[in-house]
Amino acid sequence: MHELSIVQEVVAAITERLGDSRIAVVRLEIGRLSGVVADAVRFCFDLVAEGTTVEGARLEITEPAGRARCRACAGEHEAEWLVVPCPACGSVDAEVLSGKDVRIKSVEVVSACAGPADVPP
């Protein structure tokens, strides 16, 4: 369950970058070749966010396919999974070009929230 460590890093990185700002939405990009399971990330997100500025935030995840370059014929192809035979020559000896990263794309920060107590009557 390395996803727990991944989510802890996500929450730590956001609170480090944005201080006390309250977060309404977290957008993650989990590459299909990353070895990180989006459902497992969703499973532990609320638990890790509890008690932080990220608590209650909505989690949006995109899972882009990867790209690989065949070492046999030098052709590039899309890779939905780590081991995909080259569609041109069938070789599985490929260099992964993208799709292994997990990234925090962006967050929605609640701006100037007065809170109900500060709203004048």
Next chain:
Amino acid sequence: MCGTCGCTTVTVALEQRVLARNDDLAAVNREWLAERDVVAVNLMSSPGSGKTTLLERTIADLAGDPVVSVVEGDQETSRDADRIRAAGCRVVQLNTGAGCHLDAGMVAAALRDLAPPARSVVFVENVGNLVCPALFDLGERHRVVLASVTEGEDKPLKYPHMFSAADVVVLTKTDLLPHLDFDVDTFVRNLAAVNPRATLLRLSATRGTGLDAWTTLLRAWVGWMNGAFVHLR
């Protein structure tokens, strides 16, 4: 809208890699090791594949040429560290508790405790697990993955992240082959299907067969060839 007072939200682009912190620490470890001419080997496998037994045998066979020290990673207990210490080797035990893998920060602290000498090998015996440790760079120079013949030929296909990231795969417990249906050729084909570039070694650490290729490889990695120091970098 925040849902409490109706205020708006602002989008802040971060574009930050989640494993950046670990990878930065791994890069520091790699530099620290390179400055000291120390070769770190990240040893990974499922529990019970024979990592500790291979290390015991390796320490005995290398006999100090080169010096070996070990970082032991387990969820609990110092049983493996006790075995390595008994084999006559410096060792630091890391217990991850609930954690399923070692990360670069843990290894950084352990390396400083170990203080390995120049032109030596540090083995980092990762937590027994074919999934999570594959994702965490520790700053090692080589990734070695063990698979024992009792585990079945299909392990590389089932755990492609682990096997595709290895530069060496060691098939262990080969002395048991006469008692099993394990087909070595099928394992070789399955490994080639996920990692055609890995070097495959076959050995039995308890019987001492196939160890020469392993110890020769280790000596080559630290630059010791025929007793003379060769700077590989």
